[in-house]
Amino acid sequence: MNQATSAEDPLARIFREEAAGVLSVLIGQVRDFELAEDALQDALAEAVVIWRRDGPPRSGAAWLLTAARRRAIDRLRRATVIRKEASQLELLAQLELGGRETEENQPIPDERLRLIFTCCHPALAQDARVALTLRTLCGLSTGEIGRAFLVSEATMSRRLVRAKNKIRAAAIPYEVPEGSEVTERLASVLDVIYLIFNEGFSATKGASPTRASLCLEAIRLSRVLYQLMPHPEAGGLLAMMLLHDARRDARTDADGAYVPIAEQDRSRWNGELIDQGTKLLLHCLGQHRPGPFQIQAAISALHAEAPSASATDWKQIAALYAALFEITPTAVVTLNRAVAISNVETPAAALALVDTVSDELDGYQPLHAARADLLSRCGRNTDAAAAFRRAISMSGNASERNFLQRKLDQLT
């Protein structure tokens, strides 16, 4: 998120790259989220002064970990004088012993997987999982996260404090789940990363630079996750986000107006990202453990490889949506499948399918946009106009509203 500062400040870059790794090890050692975070902040402040004076050390991570642990010990000592809890004293003794074993120039272990699974624990509310992940793993400030999700810094701060309190008070374990639990827990992690990506990608509540960089944060985090846990669904999510992100620039025209995929200038798609995403997807599919993200990535890949909107393999896309429906039978999947079917069969057939879910999705803006398009393609202009008006009234995004308004104007 601090791209502007990282370009001019090498320290900011080191902090950004190393902070999550250091924090992940420190939490394991001090067994307290808040204490670890505070101690790391102290260490970062110390580093600014010392590294500027002496130059950065050979291993920034090891230096930060040593400094942060020292600061954690100081904080614990001060707290222990007041409370004198046996468990605190024991922890203090362990920390002081453990500190001597760390060589300042040795690489530190990578515990980020434990941190990821703890931040995305299903016992935490979803908005708290997202906030905690952005704070601890992506290193965003509370204010930045608040701006990205359009809530005040104070509200976001309360959300984070509450989540960290629950981790401590309810003893949410700091570990990577094992056995049969992994798949379910991984799904929760992938959902959080996808939510972060989507928040930046769809920009339902208006665009801002902070929100756009959420896509990059999600991709970066997804790369870390896939590297540490090369599960095909983790790869599927990364592939899908790369393929979506490849189209990002083409989604708006020179005036910043929204351009739907069928009308996008395909020469503006990022070929390198498409290539990366497709290769990764093929590798994951080769492991024959399909899942929702791999299927969605495959759909995105079919769009990406089509030379034009009309040359898109809609038949296969419709089949993939049917397969997705088998795993996640939701009304939204049915809606997407109907849009694909409208290009294989007839808009009327698609409309019939859409109407099976239109009650359930009445509050979902894309339903009305899709219905409007199908109705106009069926020549039912009066109904189409009503659906366009409904879709416009429900859209929170100005450039999308303008796009729908143009469509509405073309009807009459």
Add this chain to the structure above:
Amino acid sequence: MLYIALIYNRETGSNDPKMFEAYGQYTKEMIEGGFFKAGDPLQPSETATCVSVRNGKTELKDGPFSETKEQLGGYYVLECANLDLAIECAAKIPGAKTGTVEVRPIVAM
């Protein structure tokens, strides 16, 4: 860590012998696993009395604290190393299949 598992369910007004047996099994499993600290079923919510003291005066209300469809019907106190284990234990409570089990850590005093 001690956790309390509060079992909320619709009150059927009759005793199901199968359910009784299932709870017996579950309690045995918790004792053998070293998790069990305490646990009891409660009389139906219509036997509840709410007590509050205002300005030194004790006020009573007939019935449970909240009039919801699902009512507190029993509890377990379980000793578990962390929340994941507590959730695993709670998920095995027979009442979790029909109602909801609220898991809360108990403050160590």
